[in-house]
Amino acid sequence: MTYNIDDFQTRIAWVADALIPSDAKSGMPSATEAGVPERLLPRALKERDDLAPSFFRALSRLPETQPEDPMDAICALGADDFHTISFLIAGAYFLDEEINRKLRYPGQEALHETPDYDEIMETIERVQSRGPVYVDVPDSPESV
Amino acid sequence: MTNESRPTVYDVVIVGAGPSGAVAAKRLAEEGMSVICLEQGGYPDYTKLRHSGLEFELTKQQYFAANPNRRRAPADYPINVSDSDIEPLMWNGVGGSSVLYAAAWHRLKPSDFRVRTVDGIADDWPLNYAELEPFYARVENDFAVSGVGGDPAYPPGFDIPLPPFPLGAMERKFATAHDRLGWHWWPGSNSIATVKHNGLLPCVRRGACVWGCFDGAKASVDRTHWPTCLKLGVKLVQNARVLRVETGSDGLATGVTYVDRETGLTHFQPGRIVIVSANGLGTPRLLLNSASNDHPNGLANSSGLVGKRLMMHPYGTVSGLFDDFFENWQGPYGQRAYSLEFAETRKETNFYRGAKWQLMGMGGPLASVGTWPWGSNGDVWGENFHATVQKRFGRSAYWGIMAEDLPSEDNMVSLDPAVTDAEGMSAVKITYKASQNTMDLLDFNLARAAESMKEAGAYEVSGTPLMRETGWHILGTVRMGNDPRTSVVDSFGRSHDVSNLFIMDGSVMPTSGAVNPTGTVTALALRNSEAIIENRRLQPVSTAAEALKVGL
Numbered sequence: 095m096t097y098n099i100d101d102f103q104t105r106i107a108w109v110a111d112a113l114i115p116s117d118a119k120s121g122m123p124s125a126t127e128a129g130v131p132e133r134l135l136p137r138a139l140k141e142r143d144d145l146a147p148s149f150f151r152a153l154s155r156l157p158e159t160q161p162e163d164p165m166d167a168i169c170a171l172g173a174d175d176f177h178t179i180s181f182l183i184a185g186a187y188f189l190d191e192e193i194n195r196k197l198r199y200p201g202q203e204a205l206h207e208t209p210d211y212d213e214i215m216e217t218i219e220r221v222q223s224r225g226p227v228y229v230d231v232p233d234s235p236e237s238v
Numbered sequence: 239m240t241n242e243s244r245p246t247v248y249d250v251v252i253v254g255a256g257p258s259g260a261v262a263a264k265r266l267a268e269e270g271m272s273v274i275c276l277e278q279g280g281y282p283d284y285t286k287l288r289h290s291g292l293e294f295e296l297t298k299q300q301y302f303a304a305n306p307n308r309r310r311a312p313a314d315y316p317i318n319v320s321d322s323d324i325e326p327l328m329w330n331g332v333g334g335s336s337v338l339y340a341a342a343w344h345r346l347k348p349s350d351f352r353v354r355t356v357d358g359i360a361d362d363w364p365l366n367y368a369e370l371e372p373f374y375a376r377v378e379n380d381f382a383v384s385g386v387g388g389d390p391a392y393p394p395g396f397d398i399p400l401p402p403f404p405l406g407a408m409e410r411k412f413a414t415a416h417d418r419l420g421w422h423w424w425p426g427s428n429s430i431a432t433v434k435h436n437g438l439l440p441c442v443r444r445g446a447c448v449w450g451c452f453d454g455a456k457a458s459v460d461r462t463h464w465p466t467c468l469k470l471g472v473k474l475v476q477n478a479r480v481l482r483v484e485t486g487s488d489g490l491a492t493g494v495t496y497v498d499r500e501t502g503l504t505h506f507q508p509g510r511i512v513i514v515s516a517n518g519l520g521t522p523r524l525l526l527n528s529a530s531n532d533h534p535n536g537l538a539n540s541s542g543l544v545g546k547r548l549m550m551h552p553y554g555t556v557s558g559l560f561d562d563f564f565e566n567w568q569g570p571y572g573q574r575a576y577s578l579e580f581a582e583t584r585k586e587t588n589f590y591r592g593a594k595w596q597l598m599g600m601g602g603p604l605a606s607v608g609t610w611p612w613g614s615n616g617d618v619w620g621e622n623f624h625a626t627v628q629k630r631f632g633r634s635a636y637w638g639i640m641a642e643d644l645p646s647e648d649n650m651v652s653l654d655p656a657v658t659d660a661e662g663m664s665a666v667k668i669t670y671k672a673s674q675n676t677m678d679l680l681d682f683n684l685a686r687a688a689e690s691m692k693e694a695g696a697y698e699v700s701g702t703p704l705m706r707e708t709g710w711h712i713l714g715t716v717r718m719g720n721d722p723r724t725s726v727v728d729s730f731g732r733s734h735d736v737s738n739l740f741i742m743d744g745s746v747m748p749t750s751g752a753v754n755p756t757g758t759v760t761a762l763a764l765r766n767s768e769a770i771i772e773n774r775r776l777q778p779v780s781t782a783a784e785a786l787k788v789g790l
């Protein structure tokens with residue numbers, strides 16, 4: 095069976111904001127404010143097309159409009175469906191560059207740093223000065 | 239049905255193209271032996287990894303999940319884990335689990351070879367640290383091990399061939415904390431190239447290591463060994479599921495029967511020597527599946543120990559939250575640092591042996607609301623979401639606590655005849671319970687690691703004692719020893735029962751040590767290969783009619 099994301103937009107909106115509401119303190123947007131339903135989730139579902147069928151199947155077990163306690167309703171789906179939904183919604187949310195900028199996450203960068211060998215040597219010398227931490231046994235190299 | 243009349247007879251037939259099989263194939267081929275390797279999977283397709291964009295976290299598990307029961311790729315086989323505290327993890331394909339390994343690299347300590355002598359429990363190995371040391375040094379070069387030599391947790395002489403990674407803010411926190419505590423700490427040693435070496439490029443620290451290294455820096459043997467093996471003339475047959483090791487009427491191995499997974503056809507591949515390197519699950523599975531009238535309990539199993547004494551390094555985590563923001567998401571992933579302070583038996587504790595602690599990367603924002611290493615993520619959603627991300631992302635660290643697992647015959651791998659893989663071969667069932675010793679050992683180490691976290695500045699610390707999907711190291715199920723009544727293979731991996739059958743992988747380890755095993759497993763494979771080369775003129779091969787028919 096194929097699913098059309100447009101048929102689920104109302105559900106996606108309340109589910110996404112139940113999982114990721116806005117937060118005035120940190121200035122972080124809610125999932126819908128960040129553009130999860132229309133912009134980011136379609137990208138996430140394209141990346142994880144393997145999870146898309148179970149995502150829509152789980153959504154179809156939820157009411158169309160927001161219930162009184164939305165988190166309870168999502169939890170009631172059971173651990174596997176809860177995981178699929180929350181993973182994809184959060185995964186979509188963190189595809190947004192602005193959100194990552196706010197969190198100071200540059201993505202997994204290619205780094206080419208040279209170690210500070212002096213620092214490394216000073217650090218390990220302190221450990222070495224505390225002496226060996228292995229048990230010498232009769233056939234260890236020194237006693238063979 | 240076998241449908242081949244006269245296939246080429248090789249000097250050596252190897253089952254499994256992971257690190258053990260690759261090390262053996264390369265060394266034996268260098269000496270001019272003809273070698274064929276049968277591998278149930280194909281080459282990894284690294285282009286499936288979205289390693290550099292913001293999609294990385296979302297997609298990393300799609301193709302490169304470590305749990306075969308979740309991944310369910312065609313080369314995988316089902317593993318019944320209903321009676322196990324830990325789920326085994328692996329990659330089935332060319333490169334074996336080195337495709338996914340974190341590449342944290344260690345040697346065992348001298349006492350790990352002498353647990354009975356030192357502690358009066360478990361067993362001594364039939365070889366010692368000094369005997370394995372030269373082979374450790376050789377594989378460390380081949381596997382591009384980087385780090386800092388001179389670690390006082392080992393006897394002198396553990397030199398590391400490649401330079402270390404830089405120390406970051408996270409590593410510095412723990413280095414100074416352990417100075418204050420007076421505890422051991424050492425910069426991470428990893429089989430990850432920091433400079434160009436043996437076909438590898440320098441690591442760029444993107445941290446994809448356990449989902450496949452796209453950037454070509456991690457020493458997985460599809461990169462470090464197989465290109466050389468192929469140049470040396472080793473024949474690598476992909477998608478070949480080996481069903482049985484066959485024996486002749488003289489009791490010696492004649493070769494193996496395998497199914498070509500692409501055609502569905504069954505073939506017999508004869509060989510003068512058979513080496514099984516299918517890991518601590520795949521090897522006992524194959525030996526048990528090779529039962530016949532002559533050996534109804536499985537091949538090489540007169541001791542009854544094939545499949546018994548499964549050890550998997552039970553793993554706990556201790557996570558800490560810090561006020562300051564520091565980089566904790568880049569690679570290597572791979573250990574950034576480790577501590578062996580509590581790796582030996584201590585007088586004041588109520589358990590034997592010890593644990594290695596490894597300081598690992600934490601991942602990006604998506605990982606901060608996941609279960610790893612936090613244990614569960616039920617309470618991170620809704621009104622807790624942003625606060626959780628703020629607290630964890632860039633402000634956390636964790637110690638992975640790897641416990642030495644002691645052997646018990648109750649922990650085992652057996653065939654699960656009710657379930658088969660796609661080729662009709664029996665699946666496996668594992669029965670595994672973490673012992674009281676393990677639970678006490680983890681409790682103690684988690685408490686000490688929490689002290690370390692606090693000393694390093696963590697304002698909040700949490701721990702998870704026994705994580706379930708952590709069976710990266712599958713050991714002990716075809717143990718070696720000198721006595722054929724109490725062991726399956728000798729100290730060179732040769733079956734006591736079938737003298738041209740060798741086992742080379744972690745299943746031969748009589749005890750597990752507390753450290754990541756690939757250094758030891760590959761050093762053993764190299765040592766055993768040298769013994770095969772040295773003894774090749776005296777090596778018995780099958781003269782049985784079955785073998786003659788196919789030209790042995």
Ligand SMILES: Cc1cc2nc3c(=O)[nH]c(=O)nc-3n(C[C@H](O)[C@H](O)[C@H](O)COP(=O)(O)OP(=O)(O)OC[C@H]3O[C@@H](n4cnc5c(N)ncnc54)[C@H](O)[C@@H]3O)c2cc1C
Pocket residue numbers: 253254255256257258259260276277278279304327328329330331332333334335336338339340341342343344448478479480481515516517520521524572710711742743744754755756757759
């Ligand atoms: C996620 C993960 C992280 C890890 N991290 C570390 C680490 O940081 N440090 C460390 O030292 N170790 C680590 N390990 C363990 C490490 O990968 C293994 O020690 C190493 O790969 C063992 O090599 P092996 O060749 O003996 O077995 P494997 O690598 O398991 O290779 C066995 C091969 O045999 C093949 N095979 C099995 N049965 C058959 C059959 N019937 N027919 C044909 N082929 C067959 C399999 O497909 C596989 O390719 C990790 C493992 C995993 C899964």
Ligand code: SF4
Pocket residue numbers: 430440441442443444445446447448450451452453454455456568569570571
């Ligand atoms: S951190 Fe290094 S070893 Fe790990 S995936 Fe990146 S380049 Fe490869």
